[in-house]
Amino acid sequence: xxxxxxxxxxxxxxxxxxEYAYLLERVGFxxxxxGTLGVVGESGCGKSMLALALIGLxxxxxxxxxxxxxxxxxxLALPERARRATRGRRIAMVFQEPxxxxxxxxxxxxxxxxxxxxxxxxxxxxADARARALLDRVGLPAGVASPHTLPxxxxxxxxxxxxxxxxxxCEPALLIADEFSTALDMGTQAQVxxxxxxxxAERRMALLMITHDLGLLAQVCARALVLYAGRAVEAAxxxxxxxxxRHPYTEGLFGCSLHAGHxxxxxxxxxxxxxxxxxxxRGPGCCFAGRCGxxxxxxxxxxxxxxxxxxxxxxxxLHPVVTx
Amino acid sequence: xxxxVGARLGGMALTLLLGSVIVFLLLNALPGDxxxxxxxxxxxxDAVVRLHHQLGLDLPLPLRYLRWAGGLLTLxxxxxxxxxxxxxxLLADRLRITLPLAGITLLLSVAIGxxxxxxxxxxxxxxxxxxxxxxAQLFKAIPDFWGGVLLxxxxxxxxxxxPSGGFPGWEPSPLAALRALVLPALALAxxxxxxxxxxxxxxxxxxxxxxxxxxxRAKGLGTQAALWRHAVPNALVPVITLxxxxxxxxxxxxxxxxxxxxxxxxxxxxxxxxxxxxxxxxQDIVLLLVGLVVLVNVAVDLAALRLDPRLGGERRA
Amino acid sequence: xxxxxPPRHPSLWAGTLILALVLVPAALSAVWTxxxxxxxxxxHRLLSPSLRHVLGTDPFGRDVxxxxxxxxLNSGLVCAAAIALGGLVGIPLGLLGAAPGWGGALVMRIxxxxxxxxxxxxxxxxxAAEGTGIAAEIVAIGAFNVPAFMRIARGGxxxxxxxxxxxxxxxxxxxxxxxxxxxxxxNIGAILLVQATLALAIAALSEAGLSYLGLGMxxxxxxxxxxxxxxxxxxxxxxxLVIAPGAVVALLVLGCNLLxxxxxxxxxxxxxxxR
Numbered sequence: 001x002x003x004x005x006x007x008x009x010x011x012x013x014x015x016x017x018x019e020y021a022y023l024l025e026r027v028g029f030x031x032x033x034x035g036t037l038g039v040v041g042e043s044g045c046g047k048s049m050l051a052l053a054l055i056g057l058x059x060x061x062x063x064x065x066x067x068x069x070x071x072x073x074x075x076l077a078l079p080e081r082a083r084r085a086t087r088g089r090r091i092a093m094v095f096q097e098p099x100x101x102x103x104x105x106x107x108x109x110x111x112x113x114x115x116x117x118x119x120x121x122x123x124x125x126x127a128d129a130r131a132r133a134l135l136d137r138v139g140l141p142a143g144v145a146s147p148h149t150l151p152x153x154x155x156x157x158x159x160x161x162x163x164x165x166x167x168x169x170c171e172p173a174l175l176i177a178d179e180f181s182t183a184l185d186m187g188t189q190a191q192v193x194x195x196x197x198x199x200x201a202e203r204r205m206a207l208l209m210i211t212h213d214l215g216l217l218a219q220v221c222a223r224a225l226v227l228y229a230g231r232a233v234e235a236a237x238x239x240x241x242x243x244x245x246r247h248p249y250t251e252g253l254f255g256c257s258l259h260a261g262h263x264x265x266x267x268x269x270x271x272x273x274x275x276x277x278x279x280x281x282r283g284p285g286c287c288f289a290g291r292c293g294x295x296x297x298x299x300x301x302x303x304x305x306x307x308x309x310x311x312x313x314x315x316x317x318l319h320p321v322v323t324x
Numbered sequence: 325x326x327x328x329v330g331a332r333l334g335g336m337a338l339t340l341l342l343g344s345v346i347v348f349l350l351l352n353a354l355p356g357d358x359x360x361x362x363x364x365x366x367x368x369x370d371a372v373v374r375l376h377h378q379l380g381l382d383l384p385l386p387l388r389y390l391r392w393a394g395g396l397l398t399l400x401x402x403x404x405x406x407x408x409x410x411x412x413x414l415l416a417d418r419l420r421i422t423l424p425l426a427g428i429t430l431l432l433s434v435a436i437g438x439x440x441x442x443x444x445x446x447x448x449x450x451x452x453x454x455x456x457x458x459x460a461q462l463f464k465a466i467p468d469f470w471g472g473v474l475l476x477x478x479x480x481x482x483x484x485x486x487p488s489g490g491f492p493g494w495e496p497s498p499l500a501a502l503r504a505l506v507l508p509a510l511a512l513a514x515x516x517x518x519x520x521x522x523x524x525x526x527x528x529x530x531x532x533x534x535x536x537x538x539x540x541r542a543k544g545l546g547t548q549a550a551l552w553r554h555a556v557p558n559a560l561v562p563v564i565t566l567x568x569x570x571x572x573x574x575x576x577x578x579x580x581x582x583x584x585x586x587x588x589x590x591x592x593x594x595x596x597x598x599x600x601x602x603x604x605x606x607q608d609i610v611l612l613l614v615g616l617v618v619l620v621n622v623a624v625d626l627a628a629l630r631l632d633p634r635l636g637g638e639r640r641a
Numbered sequence: 642x643x644x645x646x647p648p649r650h651p652s653l654w655a656g657t658l659i660l661a662l663v664l665v666p667a668a669l670s671a672v673w674t675x676x677x678x679x680x681x682x683x684x685h686r687l688l689s690p691s692l693r694h695v696l697g698t699d700p701f702g703r704d705v706x707x708x709x710x711x712x713x714l715n716s717g718l719v720c721a722a723a724i725a726l727g728g729l730v731g732i733p734l735g736l737l738g739a740a741p742g743w744g745g746a747l748v749m750r751i752x753x754x755x756x757x758x759x760x761x762x763x764x765x766x767x768x769a770a771e772g773t774g775i776a777a778e779i780v781a782i783g784a785f786n787v788p789a790f791m792r793i794a795r796g797g798x799x800x801x802x803x804x805x806x807x808x809x810x811x812x813x814x815x816x817x818x819x820x821x822x823x824x825x826x827x828n829i830g831a832i833l834l835v836q837a838t839l840a841l842a843i844a845a846l847s848e849a850g851l852s853y854l855g856l857g858m859x860x861x862x863x864x865x866x867x868x869x870x871x872x873x874x875x876x877x878x879x880x881x882l883v884i885a886p887g888a889v890v891a892l893l894v895l896g897c898n899l900l901x902x903x904x905x906x907x908x909x910x911x912x913x914x915x916r
Binding site: 338339461464465466470481572575577579580594597601610613614621 | 750753754756757758759760761762763765766767768769770842843846847849850853854855856866869870873876877880883884886887888890891892894895898899
């Protein structure tokens with residue numbers, strides 16, 4: 001399969017006074033045409049910043065270096081004009097808060113048609129017709145919502161569907177979903193997730209899903225990338241990861257989430273003690289050392305590099321977990 | 325929507341009713357006898373009684389209120405004591421200056437304030453943004469009448485571009501009449517525009533940080549398109565409410581500025597009436613202006629509701 | 642090395658400085674002015690500024706600087722009294738309005754009503770019925786300030802009342818009024834202070850406008866608006882007579898606005914302009 005997206009040595013840097021800090025540090029991965037990748041980690045690990053860097057909407061003051069190649073073209077090297085032409089058209093994004101990601105003063109049909117007109121140069125009538133069809137496709141047929149409906153009339157799940165329609169409008173090659181549907185209740189979440197998976201498969205789009213929900217990861221993504229404190233600490237096929245975690249942080253993440261359902265009453269739920277160190281308080285060594293139960297003196301002087309830990313499985317740990 | 329409109333109209337009627345009671349009580353129930361004031365202290369008791377009867381002052385208070393309010397509802401205003409002409413006729417003459425002045429001022433302040441505020445927001449943190457905000461802070465502090473005097477000094481006395489005051493009337497030449505309104509309107513509009521600009525800037529910045537602006541950018545819209553099509557319409561909602569809050573001060577500002585520029589508008593009429601103790605005129609003008617304020621606020625409410633239908637049901641905070 | 646941080650609240654300092662510039666001479670006028678503010682001296686009329694008369698003299702030979710000092714004090718006191726009145730009426734009404742039930746509707750109705758009576762209209766009625774007077778001016782400006790204090794007090798009380806420490810105080814057996822005074826007021830004190838400062842700026846504008854029209858404090862008390870109105874005809878030969886009193890009003894308003902904005906940024910960072 002051909003590679004669609006190739007991220008290499010991507011770093012995001014912010015400045016505070018004379019100090020610099022990295023929100024992301026030399027992160028790299030690849031995604032093939034039609035592939036699915038899940039990026040997991042606690043909040044504050046740089047997941048959302050990664051998404052914004054890919055689509056080119058970083059907040060002011062965040063500088064990106066490295067390379068983000070889409071079909072071989074380095075997006076970071078493109079001037080803003082050319083970069084803009086890729087947004088919506090080649091890379092699209094579904095944002096996390098369906099309640100806030102839609103313009104409350106604009107009818108939903110216009111919000112879907114807007115991208116079609118801006119990126120495909122369609123006329124009003126044609127864009128409106130396509131928007132209508134897209135709303136049908138995402139499960140908002142005429143009886144449920146008209147294109148003239150305003151967002152506040154819709155439920156959270158329906159708004160999430162509108163956001164999917166907006167993202168799919170120009171048939172992008174890559175769809176980024178940031179904390180997709182986590183603001184919805186479980187039942188609705190399952191429905192929109194099924195819809196998204198179906199549409200992605202139908203249009204052979206690649207999907208990069210940012211999530212802290214391991215259940216979502218298992219359901220949707222073939223591969224997983226674990227971010228911790230701005231660094232990639234483990235990368236593996238999802239199935240391999242579920243079978244065996246090598247990085248203590250990943251193990252901790254899975255411990256919090258997987259065993260939560262079947263812990264005997266009275267025992268403490270497993271947690272990772274401490275918090276993700278904020279960007280300006282990160283030392284030179286392994287970023288997880290401060291919270292790690294397996295920390296040794298050699299973890300501290302410098303950051304451990306990613307190395308192979310199995311077929312297509314890489315981990316950045318000097319003392320990886322060995323499952324028996 | 326229809327329910328919201330009805331609720332606001334009902335609220336407006338209630339406010340007007342309470343307002344008219346307040347106006348009436350302030351001008352009629354306070355100690356002091358207008359007849360004595362009008363006739364002078366050496367008036368004969370007989371003359372006082374006759375004037376009382378003529379003014380209806382011998383009736384009990386509630387009845388006098390009902391007569392006045394009933395007259396208002398049927399558009400029969402009182403009769404001016406000093407001019408001996410119906411108040412409605414006086415008002416019609418004077419409103420031909422005051423209403424256009426207030427209208428031009430409102431348009432000017434919005435036409436200057438909103439674009440400047442958006443421009444400052446789009447340049448947030450840059451030198452031009454700071455310069456705009458400092459200038460707005462300065463303009464906000466200028467009293468209307470002083471600004472008027474300074475404008476006269478500059479444009480009439482130094483540059484000789486515009487008349488320094490007076491009003492030629494609409495009939496001979498509407499253009500000359502408009503020219504006479506330019507400086508007064510500017511004196512009123514500049515501080516208002518400064519207030520609007522500062523508010524519009526912060527509302528636009530607030531809207532720009534919303535998720536839906538990011539959604540728009542992710543569709544492939546440029547910064548300008550995202551700003552004007554998505555951020556600005558949402559920023560307008562609170563700004564429109566501000567226009568309503570500012571309107572009473574703008575309206576009374578026209579009264580002050582009419583004095584500065586010697587315009588024979590409503591302001592001059594009410595000041596003359598106060599001087600002459602012409603209570604029916606004062607009473608009717610004050611209630612008319614109160615009514616105008618209430619009406620504008622309902623209009624503003626409905627405009628905000630149209631822009632942002634989420635506001636339906638609950639009232640502005 | 643870290644660079645020294647820029648001043649965190651520049652408008653706070655600028656506002657304090659400007660207000661001091663205007664208010665210190667005004668306060669001084671209570672005990673001392675360069676010349677008696679009312680002393681007529683026709684021989685020295687319309688003098689240009691000099692070391693003796695810093696801002697010159699008016700058509701009656703009175704020292705402009707002395708008169709402005711007294712007028713600023715008069716205007717300032719009227720505004721302060723009006724804001725105090727607005728707060729004393731508005732805050733209790735607002736707290737009352739925080740009671741469940743009809744409170745909210747009542748507050749909104751009174752607020753609408755208050756907003757419909759700008760100071761000039763109230764003053765027009767009071768002066769027409771009773772003649773000019775300091776009390777009339779204070780009431781006219783103060784009444785317009787009631788709604789804002791009412792809304793803030795009610796909003797603040799509503800947001801504080803459902804917090805845990807209120808429930809704790811209630812459980813501890815504290816009465817309603819005691820809870821309002823001990824817990825609610827201190828929590829909305831900061832925002833009320835900001836409101837009072839910003840309202841003072843609008844009050845200064847209103848006061849100047851009223852006295853300019855002759856609806857403010859009665860003569861012979863000097864007030865900034867009337868000094869300007871009296872000397873407006875002198876704009877040809879002595880523009881400073883017109884420029885100076887207006888400039889004092891503008892500085893007063895500017896100072897209050899800067900101070901209010903600065904206080905808001907400092908006391909309540911969540912209200913600071915976004916980013």
